[in-house]
Amino acid sequence: MQAAKQQYRAQILQKKKKKMPLPHAVLITYPTAGQLNPMLQLAQLLHSQGFYITFVNTEFGYRQLLRGNASLDALFGRFNRSSFRFVSIPDGICESDLQGPGYLLNVWFSIVRNCPAALHELLLELNSSPDVPRLTCIITNFLVTFPRDVADRLGVPELVFWTTSACGLMASLHVRELVRRGYVPLKDESCLTNGYLDTAIDWIPGMKDIRLRDISSFIRTTDRDDFYLKEEMEEADYALKSQGLILNTFEGMEGEVLDALRGFFPRIYALGAIGSLIDQISGSAATTTPMRLGSWDEEEEEDRRCAEWLEAQQRGSVVYVSFGSITTLTRDELAEFAWGLAESGRPFLWVVRPGLVEGGIEALPGGLVEETKGRSLLVKWCHQGKVLSHPAIGVFLTHGGWNSMMESVARGVPMICWPGFADQYTNCRYACKHWGFGMEIEEEVRRGQVTEVVREALEGEKGEEMRKKAMEWKEKARRAAAEDGTSFTDLARLANDLTQLTTNTGIKQTKHTPS
Template sequence: MSSFSTSQTFVLPSPPVVVSSTCQQPSMKGYSDSGRGPHAVMVSLPTPGHMNPMLKLAKLLHSKGFQITFVVTESTHHRLRDSLQLDTLDGFRFETVPDVRLVSSSRDWMKYIEEFGVYLRTNFPAHFRDLLTRLKARSTKPVTCVVAGFMSSALHVAEEFGILKLLFWTSSACGFMGTLQIESLITKGYIPLKDEFCLRNGYLETELNWIPGMKGVRLKDITRFVRTTKHGDVLLSLEKEEAEIGYQSWGIILNTFDELESDVITALRHKFPRLYTLGSMSALVDRVASVESNPIHLSQWNDDTDCLGWLDNRKPSSVVYVNFGSITILTPGQLLEFANGLAASGHAFLWIIRPDLVSEESSVLISEFREKTRDRGYLTSWCCQEEVLAHPSVGCFLTHAGWNSVLESIENGIPMLCWPFFAEQPTNCRYLCGEWGIGMEIDSEVKREEVGRLVGEVMGNGEKSVEMRRKALVWKQKAAKAVGIGGGGTSYVNLENLVRDLKEEEIKIKCL
C-alpha cells in the first residue's frame, strides 16, 4: 500500500430499515441464564458514542455474574448483526425493539436525533413495555434493574414494572452537571438567546459562577444545545429531560474517574448519593472483564487494520491522529481548511474520513493536498481508535472532544487539539484546555492558518507543548491508578460497590 492511502469512493451507511410491529428476535441458540446473579436490561441511544460505553458497562456487570439483556433497535441490529456473535456466551444476549424510520438524509445525525426524540415519547415505551413483559414471562431470572443511557422513557417504563432504574450518563461529569442547569438557565433568562447576534457579540462569554463544582465556566462551555433562539427547542428539551431523569433514578453511573473531575463529582454526590464513577471504562474492562466477553464489539464501519502497519514505520510521537467521531459533520469548506492546515504543518498524519463525514456527497480532497502530503499522510474511513491511540507513533489527537475520545486519549497520555461540534463537547474542551492542561482549542470558524500553527505548537518542542505532554503523562498515570485492582483504585472500588448494592437490592426484592 502507498504511504498515502485514501478511498476514492465512500459508501454511505444504509438508513435504518423499515420495521414491522412484530419484533424479530436474534438467535438464542446456546443461551442459558442458569446460575447467574442479578439480571440487568441495558439500553442506550443507538449511536456509537452511547452504545459502545454501554456495552463496556455490560461487559463489566457480566464479568461480575450478572445476566445481561442488551437492547438494540432492529435497524441497529440489522447493521451490526455480523458483530453480534453471542450465541454461545452464557448469560449475555441481545434483544431487539422496533425503531424510528429515518426520514431525513442519512448524513444528518442531529435531525435523526430529533426524530428519535419524538419516537422515544411516542412508540418506544410500548415496544419496551412488550419486551419487559416477554422477559418476565420466559426468563427464569426476573429483571433486577434497567440501565438506560439517553433513553429516559425506558426508565419510566421500568418504574411501571417496579424495576430499579439506573441512569448511565455516557458523557463527562462536568457535561452532566452542565446539562442539569438547563432549567435554571431558562428560568434565569440566559436562554433561549434573544437573537443570533448573541452568538457573535460576546454574550456566550457570560460567566455562570453559580454552578456547583464548575468555577469559571461560561455559557459557551455548557452543552452546545443552549445556543438556540427557539423556545421549546427539541434538542435542548430532549437533553434536559435525559439528564433530569437522574433525579428519579435509583442510581447514576458515570464513565469518569474521581480525580479527573473531583470538584464536580463531589458536588454531584450531594445531589445523587448513589453515584458510581467507573472510568475509564475501557481500561476497567481490560482489567476486570472476563476474557470471553472482551471480543464483543460494535462498529458501524469496518476497521482498517493496515493503518497500524503504516504507524509502525513512523517515529515515536511523530503522527497527528485526526478523527471527529461518529456524528460530527463537516462542510466541504471546513474539510479543506483542515486539510490545508495539516499540509502546512509539515507533520505526518492519520486522518479518519467517515463515509458520512462531509455534508455533501463529494468528499474527494483536492489533488494539490494529496500531492503535498503523499509521503506523510494516511486517509481511511475508520479504524480501531483504541489501538491507534495506544501506538507509540501517535503524538497528538485532533478531535471533536467527544467524551469517549477524550478518555481514550487520556489513557494513553496523548495531548489534544479540540474542535467541539456537538452536545457537551464544548464543556469537555473547556476542561481539557483550562483545567487539565492537555488540550488546545481550534476556533469553530476553522481556518487553515490556525490549524497549521496549533498542530506545530502541540507537536513541537516549545515550553507549552513540553508542559502539555508532561501533564498528559501525569493524567495517564492517574487514569491507570483509578482502575487498579490491588491498589484500591477508585473506579474499581466503585464497581465493587455498585455490584454489591445491586445484589443487596435483588435480595430485598426476593424477600418481598
C-alpha cells in the same frame, strides 16, 4: 472496599455452586455508536461480575452491531452465551430517515413513536420468563427516557448511565436554571458573536472558571421551545429521578464535581476510564471492538493499513484526526483542516468516515494527496484504541466527545479540540483550562491556525507541557482502574448494591466516601 469486593465474589461463587439465579441486569441503549459502545462496555463489566445480561437494542442499532462484528457468533465470542443475550425491539427507522443533516431528529422521533410499547412488552415478558433470572435492575442510556413506568410497575430499580463527563452532566442539570435566570434563550443572533457567550457562570456547584460558551451547545438558541434545549432539560430531570447514576469518569479527574453531584443523586458509580477498567479485569488491552460503520472485510483492511503505516512513522510525530461518529463538516471546513494539516509539514492519519462531509472522502481538496504523499493516511475507519496506543501518535485532533477524550486520557495522548455539539464545549474547556492536556481550535476554523496549533502541540513549549500532563493523567487513570482503585471499587460496590436489590426494599440508602 477490598473486603466488600472479596465478599461479593464469594457470594457469586456460592450462587453458582448452588445453581442459584444470577442477578439479571437489563441494559437499554440508544442506537448510535457514541452511546452503544460505552453501554456495551458497561454490559461487559457487569457480566464479569457475575451478572446475567439482557442487552436491549433497537432494530437499527442491532443491524449496526451485526454489521460491525461480521456475525452474532463473532460478537458472542467475548461473552458467555448462556448468560449474555442480545434482543431488539422495533424502532421504525428506515434508510430514508438516515439521509440529510436532520437524521438525528428523524432517529429520535422514530424511536419515541415506536419503541416504548415494544419495550414495555419485552420487560414484562422477561420478568415472567422461566428461561431467565428475574429482573434485578434496569439500566438505561440517558437518551432513552421511557422505561421508568414499566420499571415502577415491576418494582424494579432503574439506574441511568450518563455517558458525558461529570462536568457535562452538572452543566445539563443547570440549564433549566440558566433559563430561569434569563441567560437562555439568547436575545438575538448577535449574542453568538458579540462576547455575550463569555459571560462568567460562577454559581454551578463543583465547576470553576466556566463561561456561558462552555455549557452545552443547546443553550445557543433564541427559541425557548427549541427541541434540543427542551430535551436537555428533560433528560436531566429524568436522571434526577433514577435510583442510581453511572458515569464513565474517575475520582482523580472529576472529584470536585462528583462530590457536588452527590448532593443531587442518592448514589453515584464512577467507572472510568471504562475501557481501562475492562482491560484491568480481563487482563488484556483493547478487548472491546468499537462500533464499525462499513463492511467487516473493508474495515479489517483499514485496520491493517493503519498499523503498517504507523509502524513506519517516528515516535510521537503523528497527528491522529477523528471527529467522532456524528460530527459533520462543510466542504470549506474540510478544506481548511486539510490544508492546515498539509502546511504543518507533519504526518497525519485522518478518519474521514462516511457522513463526515457531503461527498465523503472524495470531497477532500484536489492535490492534497499528492502534496502530503508519504506522510498522510486517509481512512474511513480505524480501531481508535489501537491507534491512540501506538507510540507514533503525538497528538489527537478531535471534536472532544467524552468517549474519545477518555480513550485519549487512558493512553496519555494530548488533544487539539474543535468542539461543536452538546457537551463537547464543556469537555474542551476542562481539557484546556483545568486538566492541561488540550489546546483549542477556534470555531471558525482557519488553515493557518490549524498549522500553528499542530506545530505547537508537537514541538513547542505548550506541546511539551501538554504531553507531560497527558502522561500524568494516564497514570491517574491507571491507578483508578487498578485493584483497590476508585473505579475498580466502585464497580464492586455497584455489583454488590445491585445484588442486594429486591422488589420491595430497593437499593440500600448509603453514601459513598471517596478513598
